[in-house]
Amino acid sequence: MPFSPMPERLDTERFVLTPEEPSDVPWLAELFTARGAGPVTHDAAWQRMAAMHELTRRHGIGVYVLRPRDGTAPVGYVGLVVGRCTVEEPELAYELLPAAHGRGYATEAARVVLDAVLATGRDRVWATVRESNAASLRVLAKLGGFEVRRVTTDEHGRVLWHVREQDARAGSR
Template identity: 90%
Template sequence: MAFTPMPARLDTERFVLTPEEPSDVPWLAELFAARGAGAVTPDQAWQRMVAAHERTRPHGIGVYVLRPRDGTAPVGYVGLVVGRCTVEEPELAYELLPAAHGRGSATEAARAILDAAFATGRDRIWATLRESNAASLRVLAKLGGFAVRRVTADERGRVLWHVREQDA
């Protein structure tokens, strides 16, 4: 099935959401390092960004940078990825710099992404989260309509597979 591409820009009350660009590499390196797996160089961040674009752009999906309307530095990203899911039923992904946690930014931006994703003709969006990721579980609860469909496990623990249908 063919889907309409996601728009190049989405607007929320506090953010302008646009795709990643080369100038985002420094803060992306900081964000990737904040995951706790060690330092990430700008070159490594660039390579990750390019690889992600190659996997998603041909399908009209991808991640958007949360660019505050007040002109301050970006605070994170949100978007649709293939990840553990498929192009037809992509995965909602979001990640914020630690200083931006707890302000409702991920929820605000994810709501815009979900609306745009369903407008592409998709009927189902997934979100896979580790059972221990309380902050991301709260985001899904605030968005509403997500239900755990299955549970898997890997070497790092249980993964909850949440799904949201368009009519939720």
């Protein structure tokens, strides 16, 4: 593998970040269902978790669950996926349960995840965000260092392809 693997655990002020595990399946199914594209069963959520573990095993990237330090239930995930991109230049992804939105959680976790993936030796990380997704665009703005490199359009509208280069200047912490 040309890149070093991301760490198994990352820490932020409010969260311990670790990989998905079987006990996460029920709320992951709830999270995927909240996307609004139809109900996602526990079995389907389990399959997605298994695929994520395989990505991590083979390529050293993947998503981290945000586990609150106060012992309350997980609130979502932040991590690196292939998505519309590649293993060499992966995509930052974040998704929180609706009740956890608006408290700075995604930005807090994405900062350490972004630092960690850039420390694997990768030069470039992407974030593809729909033009209509104001919250996600705001997270990228707060992280800093992302710029729009491409714009594509699909049946749901415009997708802004943001890139963060290794030497870009990050936002204020």
